[in-house]
Amino acid sequence: MSTLKNFNLRDFGAGIWAQWNRGTRTIFVLVLLSLVALLPFAAGWGPTSFLNTPITSFQNVLVYPVGMFVLMALGLNIVVGKSGLLDLGYVAFFAIGAYSQGVLSTFYGWNTWEVLPVGIGCAMLSGVLLGLPALRLRGDYLAIITLGFGEIVRIVALNLNVTGGPSGIAGIPNPPGFFGLKFDIMNPQNFFWVVLALILLTIWMVRRFTVRRPGRAWEAIRQDEDVAALMGVNTLVYKLWSFVIGAAVGGAAGVIFASKVMVISPDMFKFDVSILILACVVFGGIGNIWGVALGASILAYLPERIRFLADSRQLVFGLVLVLMMNLRPDGLLPRKKREKITEKGAK
Amino acid sequence: MNFSVLTSQFWSLAFQGLALGLIYSLVSLGYTMVYGVLRLINFANSEVFMVGTFSVLYLQVYILRIPIGDPALHGIKLIAYLALSLIGSMIVCALLAIVVELVAYRRLRARGANRLASLISAIGVSIALLEGFSMITGARGKIAPRLLDKWSFGEVAGANFRIDQVMAIVMPIIIFFLLDQFVTKSRLGKSIRAVSMSEENSKLMGIDINRVITLTFCIGGLTTGAAAFLYTTVYENTVFNVGFNMGIAAFTAAVLGGIGNLRGAFYGGLALGMLEQFASAVLGSQWKSITVFVVLVVILLVKPNGLFGEAVQQTRT
């Protein structure tokens, strides 16, 4: 029993990984990647057709919610998992990205790839504006402020003319194609690949940060903010960084989302989305990118897959959350054990 | 901007803000009590409130057999039925709150899990209750029978002192007074305060932590149940997602007053109720939540622990 309790799948995987040489690792990663990239065709192929979702289209579900949720969960993980800040309004950055795309493309005719940096910039800027006052507060006060912010963004979008009020913005163009890939409603798999690329980029970015100075500062803040400050870490600046980087990922997801669905309206950016994404992070394993990606895929996919349960599917979803958290409080793939961090520090 | 409404309707708005605010503060006790002891956002409390409103409704319709649309009751029967509804709702909510603690928190706490794990587990309970009730009660709103004839004590300066709203003001004040006495005077109340100051030390002093935590959830459930009774009596309807707005408002009220602090919850709820009424009257209802948010940020920047703050030893999480 005790061995089972202490069993950490993530450490187990890391152990195997450590035994491999560079070549084996490269091959493993490439195979895994190509398998994931082939997912949009899984529903059409006999042995994997059980993955198909009833009523909703599988390839679209892969882009939103699955792909988008993985991307956003990875972004939120920087805030919640790495530096330990509870953000209950992450949907705000998603909305800001989406509305940047909506406004800039319909009013000024910018295409998605031009809007992408601007949308990310807008999300980061709003992250700074919110973070500067909010990050001075501790723990759960931050939670309520971010929760409020998420609602505010939605309410403002609901009441402004430039955002189209409750009807939202329609007629958002699809992104222009490249490399012969066309982005339109008939080719959702191309969107999936773009989202996949963004996910990989985010994973790469997070991994770089984690082993460098910001990552160590976040870890220190997460474990004890007072001690971190005492040791000379500028906690506000590093907290702000994690907040803003998280916002950037949310903004990027929003831009792509808007150009995929072509019509956005305020009711797509409700509080539920923030909660769901937070649930993805915790469900998968706070702080561990592989866990978060897995958790987000499952939580985003599950409600669509069990659509045949009709009304009771959300009930089942809630029960799964409770059950899983009770069985695996650290998530499906928990982060490294504390001891590992001290070991590393001792080197 | 519409300031003219202030001149003619000021007292009416203030009075109704008071009634609404005190319902908020009763629900916010469910958050603040639990937060004081466990340092956790009791996310499922909004659903405890929802179940409370339905328990009042079903008690009146199916057990007391009062058909909807019947004339209001009078005399002893009225008081007895109101009291039964109140007690029923409080018992249901308290039991549910205790069950929520057992299902969502206890096991996780015993394993020393991350606070966020408990939060997600509570969110899971919340979703399950929400969807379960939407299946049982249907997605459409339900109407509660009118027990209480809404006669008025009279109008003073434009404010109409309606019996149900007066009740929504008087009852919370009594409950807060009793609760305050209980927490400061009684032995059990003192043990709650001890645990909220230091769990470790309380253990050393021989306090049964689990019992105190159950008690805390029970008290939060009782007050939330009372709020559910008042809500159903005043608004005479409920729907499966009634808890969402109420939960956000009550949690905001708790933070506004200083989460973890009893009196903070009282005044936070009051302040929020007033603020909402005046903001929607002057600025328009669509800007209500934004005003609340801005005021909240400003207050937290000036007083980082809310209007009434927490004791110094409690600020560290």
Next chain:
Amino acid sequence: MNKKIISGFAIAAAATLALGAVATAPANAATKTVKLAYQGPLTGGAAALGQDQIPGAIWAIDQYNRTNPAVKIELVKADAQCDGTVAANIAPGVAADKAIIGVIGTACSGEARNSFPAYKAAGLTMVAPSASAVDLTDRKSKANGFPIFHRVVANDSFQGPALARYAASGVASPKYYLVDDQSPYGAPLIKVDVTPTAKKNGTIVGTDSVAQKTADWSSVVAKIKASGANIVIFGGYDYDAGPFVKALRAGGYTGIFGGGDGINTSDFVKLAGGKTIAEGVRMTAASVPLATLLKPDQLADFTKVTGVKVPGLYAETAWTAANVFIQCIKAGKLTRPAIQVCVNSGSFTAADGSKFKFDRYGDPTTAAAVGGWVVKDGEIIYDKVA
């Protein structure tokens, strides 16, 4: 480890092969059954709207299936809950089902906008029984549904003014207070369509926008009382209008309360807390009650098929919308492009027996009349053409 990698490659290779196979697989040959989808809210907060109208479509299809066994029609329920996000995922799924050749819907305007991209790409024709926002068929609007969207209901540019007029009928000096629910349905109805007529007809003494599912209306009531309004018009759904009327009456407001088709549901009186409170509330809807068009034996048949005693609001337009497709299917149009051509150019019979066609942007050429209704003794009574 190597075994794992090899098997991984095998799966990848197999997947690639299968992919090719799927891509070249021939589409299913025409079957004896075609499908129509009904898209609207069947669960969620706006469920009453869909639950009221879907029996009209069910009955129309049942009537047809009993007579023409050659090509049967099957109705697929696509529950989009009046929610744009849900619709954005439902629509591609419906479009991907090649057997579905037409969509009866959408019920709400918001979900229509989010469904257009998928249906346009798939060339899937829509005939809506109740999505009445003006921009859906506005040729200047980016949100329009050209060329796949059609509706058998008068749009809000008819309903809005009619509502403003009907609510004020018999009032000497109308003083309007306009409230919307910030929904894609209520806000444009009030802000774009009711406001101009109200201005012309009288004065607007105040406006407010209240979030959906608000419990406490007291501040709105206080404002209305302070403004001295004698007509309150609410753009929104029944579940908000009920508590709103109740709060107004409890607050001592004695003037007229009016609302659009969103509050014209069988649930409204109950939601308002009984017949004394709801008495005299005026409503409009761009539909006439199906029951008034049917002979007793037809009504009995309707009840037998659908289990609904009295057809609800928009059952009539849902019947008409279903019949647009049925008339095309009868003419042997069994593919999406053929249906589209047929609906765009054909002439159809409405539930009241009148003939109509669709104009280029999908509005019916003979705009259906907007009816005025009033609550009398707990029943919503059809009053007159508004």
